[in-house]
Amino acid sequence: MSCCAPGTEGSLDMAGATLALPSAEELMLASRDLGDGLYQLDLSVPGVHCGTCxxxxxxxxxxxxxxxxxxxxxxxxxxxxxxxxxxxxxAMDPVDLVRAIKRATGYDAHLLSAAEEAGDVMKAQLIRGVAVTGFAAANIMLLSVSVWSGAEASTRDLFHWISAMIAAPALVYGGRFFYRSAYAALKRGHTNMDVPIALAITLSYAVSLWETLHHGEHAWFDATVSLLFFLLIGRTLDHIMRDRARSAITGLARISPRGAMVVAADGSREYRPVEEVMPGDHIAIAAGDRVPVDGLVIEGESDLDLSIVSGESAPVAVGPGAAVQAGTVSLTGSLLLQATATARQSFLSEIIALMEAAEGGRAQYRRIADRAAQIYSPAVHLLAFLTFLGWGLFGGDWKQAMLIAIAVLIITCPCALGLAVPVVQVVAAGRLFQNGVMVKDGSAMERLAEIDTVVFDKTGTLTLGRPQLIDTVGTPTNIAMAAAMASRSRHPLSQAIYNAFAGPVPILGTVTELAGEGLSCDRPEGRYRLGSRAFACSGTVSTSDGGSEVVLSLDGLEIARFLAEDRPRPDAEAAIATLQQGGFETQVLSGDRRPVVAAMAARLGIDAFEAELSPGGKTQAIAALQGDGRRVLMVGDGINDAPALSAAHVSMAPATAADIGRQAADFVFMHDTLEAVPMAIRISAKAGRLIRENFALAIGYNIIAVPIAIAGYATPLIAAIAMSTSSLIVVANSLRLNHAARQAKVSLPEPDRRRPAALTAKVSPA
Amino acid sequence: MNMLIYLIPVALLLGGLGLGAFLWSLRNGQYDDLDGAAWRVLEDEDQPRG
Structure with a gap:
């Protein structure tokens, strides 16, 4: 994609396969009525990346x-x-808006889905919560410092009252996230990190208020609010990271068709949303269109690109009577289909059902922080309770026992823990972003650090998914002729021939495309034919082994020959070698034909492979591996990989993957190189180590601070100092990842211009 | 001690002003497009956008 310079539209049209524009009705539906006949419409334009755009x-x-x-x-x-x-x-069709964008820049514009809006609301709420608690914490801390430096009893009481009044709204406003989550967890009979947090802030506030009422010396308002402030920062960072990755992923072009051109019995045509297409309807598919629902071909012939469905790289010719699946692309001809299923029952939907069934394993994964909380919160609660009993029974003063028990709760509150995990993960995600890898959430990094087996899909993952010329035989004139003919076709082999040719091409008249065979063109000097050997030089049989052969003939005599092959991604071999050295087992699971898969596996040095697998077969293969106790990373791109991506312990997809594949994957990598896989594993492992280090630091801090609290020496001053220092230490330790990762940074080739700029954006330290 | 009576409200007011300014800028969309703002500063156009 060559920026937004005018004049590039043509080439973009060629490369960017025609996506269906949203219909006028859809656009009106998505618009917000601002009153006075004004409407606001938000569109996603994933292509924009610079000031000129x-x-x-x-x-x-x-x-x-x-x-x-x-x-x-x-x-x-x-x-x-x-x-x-x-x-x-x-007078005005909203589709004109989309067309205007497309015309000016060549970029597609898409509608946003409602789910994408929800994230923004939550983020804004969290940031406001941080601001409010930050304000409250700063002011209460100021007042507390004067109390600690020895204010008179009356001034102290006044300051406590002011603190209480500042803390109350902050507690409700900033604490609601924790209360809500703690309540949800308790309702389901679990406990999570938010339970001790909610308990500590509520109890400490209540006790401080009670102390204030009785002119007591120790109030904990500052501890309550600064605890909330630190924890909200952690929560916000966690959310921003997830949000950013999600918007970047959903912002990429959608692949499933939104509507279909339905041809009525009287021949009239109507573009209908894909949900409204009924079995029996006749649907017209133009060359370049994606098939919206499963159907049978009634009329027309074409080559179908099945790569995204079956993983097979070579297009398949179809004619009347053939069954076609939703998601395939008609490359060379127009088709008239009879729908045999609704969108809900179509192939794509079967995949979604398979994915949902496969989700089980991943949903069972519990995040490190939650697993820690499972041990941590009962221990803390028990400790506080025992302290209460101990002081009550042996000291006899139940009020003092209560105060000390609450001091224990505040001191042990997982402030450092709540901050430790998100900070490490945000820093790690920022590192990954800069290297062109997007991660959906923190738990994905935790899971990636655990894997021992890496499973790859072939087409589109190990390979680039588009054939490239490896051998050309012929005179320059004839090659130019072939390129000129090839420029008229969308067939991947034609595209390969055309793209590989630099220089002027002859201008041709009519080029006819015969689906499944090739192109032909009549010229004064004779009939040129470009296609399979059987088509170009009738009667002869292909002699090539492996790869795909294209022959140009003049009146049946061969004059040029091209050999194309789906090439592995750059550095695929090196990346796999790195993985194998790192002790990971590698495997290929493909839907493609066995010899092709075997050749690719051998070439990349992978021993284990399985070929000709259905989407369900891939899922089963993954499940079998996981049944053996392996932790599997699945790297795949096609629709047929989506269930396997969901089934695997953790998954990765290239940015060129099908929409559904990107949605299913935990990581999406933007560059062509496969180096992203070992790099993501390395950074995740490093992040995992740092998280454990932070836990150790937090536990070490508790070992020192808890006895002080149990002994009854923890004044609010000590609590404030201990809490802030432990948080700072943990954050400082997390930032070491930035340093370590910079040293370990992989050397990437010349930055890919197609890479959207947001991926290089830094994660702000908020 | 009497000065506390007006100093504390002044301190809170100033802090509240800062908080208010931040919340306003947040709601006003000042942080919505940090990348775009960096480019827009280079634009030469004089006419303000509606």
Whole structure:
């Protein structure tokens, strides 16, 4: 994608397979009514990445007369448009907005789904919570410092009252996230990290209030609020990381078709949402379209790209009577289909069902922080309770026993723990981002650190998924002729021939494409044919072994020959060698034919492989491995990999993967190189080690601080100092990852220009 | 001690002002597009956008 310079639209159209534009009805539905006939529409434009894109998109939209405001957000890659809906509906079609963007920059615009909005609301709430508790913590701390430095009794009481008044709203506003989560956990009979947090802040506030009422000396308002402040920072970081990755992933082009051109019995055509297509409907598919629902071909012939469905790299020719599956792309011809299933029952939906069934294993994974909390919170509660009993029974003063027990609860509150895990994971995710890997959430990194087996899909994962020329035989004139013919076809082999050719090509008249065979063109000097050997030189049989052969013939005589092959990704061999050296077992699971898979596995030095697997077969293979006690990382891209991606302990997909594959994967890598896999494992392992170190630090801190608290010496001053220092130490330790990862940074080739700029964006230290 | 009566409200007010300014900027979308702002500063256009 060559930036947003004008004049590149043509080539973009060629490369970017035509995606169906959202329909006018869909766009109107997604718009918000602002009153006075004004509507606001938010579109996702994943392609924008520089200042020129911003002004190109905004100017193109502002040029449309009904548009009153257009603003691009480069961070989220969205454009927000406000426009006036005219009285007569005919004057302005919302699809024009999408077309204007496409025309100006060549980028596709997509509708946002409602789920994408929800994340933003939560993030804003959390940041506001941090701001409010931060304000409260700073002010209460100021007051507390003067109390600690020896304020008079009356001033102390006044300061305690002011603190109580500041703390109360902060506790409700900032604490609601923890109360809600703790309540949800308790309702299900679990306990999580939020239970001791909620308990500690509530009890400490209640006791401080009681102390204040009785002119007591020790109030814990500062501890309560600063605890909340630290923990909210941790929670917010965790959320921002997840949010960023999700928006980057969903922002990429969607692949499943939204609608279908339905042909009625009287020949009229209507574009309908894919959900409304019924079995028996006739659907027209143009060359380049994705098949929306499963169906039977009634008319027409074409080559279907099945790569995303079966993993098979070579297109398959179909004709009348053939069954086609949703998700495949018609490359060379137009088809008329009879739908045999609704969208819900189509192939894509079967995959979704398989994925849901496979989710089980991953859902059982409990995050390190939660597992720690499972041991930690009962221990803490028991300790506080025993302290209470001990002081009550032996000291006789139950009020003092209560105060000391609460001091124990506050001191042991998992402040450092709540901050330790998110900070490490945010720093690690930032590192991964800079190397072109996006991670969905922190738990994925924890799981990646545990794996021992790496399973790859072949087409699109180990290979780039598109054939490239490896051998060309012929005179320059004839090769130019072949390139000229190939430029007319979407067939991957034609594209390979055309892309490999640099230089002027002859101008041709009509080129006819015969699905499953090749191209032919009549010229004064004779009939040129480009295609399989059987088609170009009728009667002869292909002599090539492995790879795909394309022959150019003039009146049946061979004049040029091309050999293409789906090439492995750059560095695939090195990446696999690195993995094997690291003690990981590697395997290939593919839906492609056995000889092709065997050749690729041998070439990359992978011993174990399985071929001709169905999507269910892949899932079973993964399940079998995991049944043996292995922890599997699945790397795959196709729709057929999606269930296996869900079934694996942790999964990774290239950015070129099918939408559904990206959704299923925990990690998405943006560069062509497979080095991303060992690098992600390395950074995750390092992050896992740091998290354990932080736990050790936090436990060490508790070993020192808890006896002090149990002995009854923990004043609010000591609690404040202990809590802040332990948090700072843990954060400082986490930031070491930044340093370590920079040293270990993999050397990437020349940055890929297609890589969206957001991926290099730093994760702000908030 | 009498000065506390006005100094504390002043301190809280100033802090509250800062908090208010932050919340306002958050709601106003000042942090929505940090990457875009870096590019927009380079734009030459004079006419303000609606």
């Amino acid at each position: 911003i002004s190109a998109v905004e100017q193109a939209l502002m040029a449309l007369s009904p548009v009153s405001k257009a603003r691009v957000n480069l961070s989220t890659r969205r454009v927000s448009i406000v426009w006036q809906v005219p009285q007569d509906e005919t």
